[in-house]
Amino acid sequence: MIASDLRSGVERLGDMIAAASIIVPFTGAGISTECGIPDFRSPGGLWTRNRPIPFDEFVSSPEARDEAWRRRFAMEPTFAAAKPGRGHRALASLYRAGKIPAIVTQNIDNLHQVSGFSADHVVELHGNTTYARCIGCGQAYDLAWVRKRFDESGAPDCTACDEPVKTATISFGQAMPDEAMRRATELAQHCDLFLAIGSSLVVWPAAGFPMLAKNCGAKLVIINNEPTEQDEFADLVIRHDIGETLGPFVGN
Template sequence: MDKLKSGIEQAVQLISNSRCAIALTGAGLSVASGIPDFRSPGGLWSKHDPEKVASIRALKADPATVWNFLIDAAAMIQSVEPNAGHEALAQLEKSGGIHGVITQNIDGLHQRAGSMNVIEFHGNCSKFYCMECFSPFPAQRITPQVDLPVRCPQCDGVVRPDLVFYGEQIPQEAYKAAFELADQSDLVIVAGTSGDVVPASLIPPRIQDAGGKIIEINMAPSAYTSLSDVCIRGRAEEVLPAIVQNLS
């Protein structure tokens, strides 16, 4: 029996025996949809300095430059669709195989695939509000033709996406919801995240410390590899549907 098949069978067994399983996902899950992993060769950080285009300091000091980047990033995200990995997690939730998804992604693809209980740890790039008066700003007004930086019609403050920039804290609501869900869970499926970014990276070991299990699905070794009860080397968009198929 090859390692991939064995790993899928072990994952199916753990999910079948779990009381409350969840998924933790990262950028690697959306690569098959056409969104490059930010940190990989060809990713956004190989073309842009995150301190200049994705930090709260840059947004305050040079909002036009940040907005030029945001327009490009938003256009890329809007042009893609959920892949089989997103769809498999939505099916798992519908069947009771998992109870929710905690994602570090800002692309909204989990919801578009049909997942209902999604905690967006780093926010969502399709929601906007004014930095000064906090009024919501309609996403449909964000077009390549809009004057940059985008400004609030109420107070002329700079509009920003409702996501976490470098130098900002995780929103308390998302942080609280994620760790409350983790504390109810006895199994976490890690898919497409290397475990390099805290505090999201603390969730799997927290579950394991409480007696839970970790299933890792990644193309390359990660911070979770030495901790994982089941480690599957493969593409999430292929492995997750195989797990769902074997569960049915």
């Protein structure tokens, strides 16, 4: 069912939230656009300005590694200035109220943690851009260390095993994190309300979680400015601004 207007959509969503015992939100880039972080596919999005660098290219090409880090540091003022929006704060309110056991996100911006979610309860399918990891041994590095090395001699290698260091994100062609996928699957299978928020639902395998939840008996709500291929299966579709849609739930 597609909400005819924002007010009726919010009222129905409120009823569904009140009736639910276990809510699992699944968030995409759309929830962070009001925080100043551009999404990927929309006009002006990141991928309209820069071609994504696949993982195998990052591994094989020093030039690609330098370009990847140049882009990341160019975005640093944007990420550093971003604060949780109304959508983040609304979900954090439901988390504190005990309605949400954990959140599944495609986002890499760390804003759910900043909004009040315990890091242990944020399942990051695509990693986190606020720190770095060695792609060989997995050692973590803070971005200040990477920036110093990068300014001195280009993209750094790990001090422990000499493999390349990249942001702790999942690039195209890179294996999805097993533990995050396992936890997301389990959450989708055991909730009674699944909220897909700000995701185009076209990036797989992450896009499979809404239908997994639906097939396991959960109510499915999709909140996104643009239509998705899964709208026809949802119990409620709200095609309005995410901050305006979830704003009434901040502090509840």
